[in-house]
Amino acid sequence: GLLHASHLPGTEAGQEASGSPSISVADLAGPRDGEADRVFDLVAKQAEVKLSSGKAVQAWTYNGVIPGPELRMKLGELIEVRLVNEDIADGVTIHWHGLDVPNAEDGVAGATQDAVMPGESHTYRFRAEQVGTFWYHSHQHSKEAVEKGLFGMLIVEPPSTEDEPGEDITVATHVWEGGGLAIGDNDTLQRKIVAPGTPVKIRLLNTDNWTRKAHHVTGTSFRVTAIDGVELNKPGELRGTALYLTTGARYDLAFIMPDNPVYVSVNGSKKLGVLLAPDGGKDYEVPDIDGSGGLFDPSHYGEPADTPFGPDSVFDREFTMLLDNGLAFYNGVPGLYDTINGNVFPRTPMFVVKEGEVVKTTIINRSAVDHPMHLHGHHMLVLSRNGEVTTGSPWWSDTLDVLPGEVYEVAFLADNPGLWMDHCHNLVHAAAGMTMHLMYD
Ligand code: C2O
Numbered sequence: 428g429l430l431h432a433s434h435l436p437g438t439e440a441g442q443e444a445s446g447s448p449s450i451s452v453a454d455l456a457g458p459r460d461g462e463a464d465r466v467f468d469l470v471a472k473q474a475e476v477k478l479s480s481g482k483a484v485q486a487w488t489y490n491g492v493i494p495g496p497e498l499r500m501k502l503g504e505l506i507e508v509r510l511v512n513e514d515i516a517d518g519v520t521i522h523w524h525g526l527d528v529p530n531a532e533d534g535v536a537g538a539t540q541d542a543v544m545p546g547e548s549h550t551y552r553f554r555a556e557q558v559g560t561f562w563y564h565s566h567q568h569s570k571e572a573v574e575k576g577l578f579g580m581l582i583v584e585p586p587s588t589e590d591e592p593g594e595d596i597t598v599a600t601h602v603w604e605g606g607g608l609a610i611g612d613n614d615t616l617q618r619k620i621v622a623p624g625t626p627v628k629i630r631l632l633n634t635d636n637w638t639r640k641a642h643h644v645t646g647t648s649f650r651v652t653a654i655d656g657v658e659l660n661k662p663g664e665l666r667g668t669a670l671y672l673t674t675g676a677r678y679d680l681a682f683i684m685p686d687n688p689v690y691v692s693v694n695g696s697k698k699l700g701v702l703l704a705p706d707g708g709k710d711y712e713v714p715d716i717d718g719s720g721g722l723f724d725p726s727h728y729g730e731p732a733d734t735p736f737g738p739d740s741v742f743d744r745e746f747t748m749l750l751d752n753g754l755a756f757y758n759g760v761p762g763l764y765d766t767i768n769g770n771v772f773p774r775t776p777m778f779v780v781k782e783g784e785v786v787k788t789t790i791i792n793r794s795a796v797d798h799p800m801h802l803h804g805h806h807m808l809v810l811s812r813n814g815e816v817t818t819g820s821p822w823w824s825d826t827l828d829v830l831p832g833e834v835y836e837v838a839f840l841a842d843n844p845g846l847w848m849d850h851c852h853n854l855v856h857a858a859a860g861m862t863m864h865l866m867y868d
């Protein structure tokens with residue numbers, strides 16, 4: 428079957444994949460020629476890293492730090508990232524989570540490239556074609572790699588940021604195996620001095636393998652301006668609203684700094700978050716967390732805007748993903764597994780599409796736990812949840828948290844040929860076979 432095309436697009440021109448579809452490798456790789464506008468060097472290596480608990484751990488890092496270097500780029504730029512693996516024995520790659528790059532640049536070991544082994548290197552090249560908040564992480568033994576620190580943030584800015592003055596703060600929260608929390612620069616509580624009246628943008632990312640995290644903004648009203656790197660249309664003011672970020676998901680928030688301190692908390696903690704204070708001369712107390720605003724609901728937030736397809740469109744393909752838990756064999760080991768359509772990889776379904784098709788997928792969670800479903804290379808427009816059509820701003824997601832009992836209808840345009848992963852971003856589930864492929868015919 429198609430799964431044997433596991434060495435599909437190599438990045439070296441002229442490398443032919445046996446049994447591959449009628450797509451040429453050149454179409455699937457990013458621009459190989461021409462001088463890059465921005466070059467990043469990432470060295471994967473082990474390093475001792477201090478967690479916020481004070482505990483020192485042996486981490487797997489890009490360039491010796493967790494998170495890895497923040498990669499900032501501008502829309503339209505040609506990006507080159509040179510990855511060197513110094514001493515990660517398992518091998519590494521870089522996957523650009525949420526950034527819809529050409530398939531051969533997607534960084535999935537065993538699917539779009541081979542893992543980069545110690546002493547080896549690999550160069551990624553792609554054009555930054557979406558503005559927004561993304562992240563990158565190794566996609567070789569992802570569960571262990573992400574847990575141990577092989578990830579960082581990736582921000583694509585508009586070509587001109589003159590119209591975006593103010594503070595731009597990234598907040599990536601990561602839980603180390605066995606406890607200990609790292610946030611941003613590894614401090615549990617970050618303090619930032621921000622003058623009243625300053626426009627503030629906060630980019631939230633949950634890098635965890637396992638659980639979703641609650642975020643609260645205390646001390647000001649705010650707007651959620653983007654989900655998974657895609658801007659929302661006319662987002663309204665929120666106050667005290669709980670924002671749950673599933674693993675791998677990103678929310679961008681915006682507010683104008685008031686005269687009082689603002690605290691962005693993680694999991695309701697007064698010790699884990701970012702405290703923005705208008706005056707560095709004072710030692711502000713962390714305020715009590717404001718959770719008065721209920722749960723954030725992206726399906727009824729903001730105002731409608733045109734989308735290329737909607738709930739009433741005629742779809743070229745319709746698929747169903749039934750998420751459940753049951754008896755299966757994974758790597759020959761029988762057990763209770765989190766399953767897609769009754770099975771685990773590689774007996775999960777392979778969705779086959781043609782370029783240009785509009786594809787609808789119904790995702791049903793019949794299990795007792797949530798499954799953040801991540802589709803590579805595409806963004807999914809959420810059409811409905813539990814039979815209720817979304818009414819707010821168009822809501823595009825690349826990592827959709829599907830809670831127990833929920834049913835989502837999503838749709839995407841098949842505009843990025845290749846072999847793509849579609850998996851649960853609870854990476855513990857993914858590592859136990861809750862993964863499948865989307866394949867272009
Ligand atoms: Cu962020 Cu396939 O992963």
Ligand code: CU
Pocket residue numbers: 765797798799851852853856857861
């Ligand atoms: Cu899952």
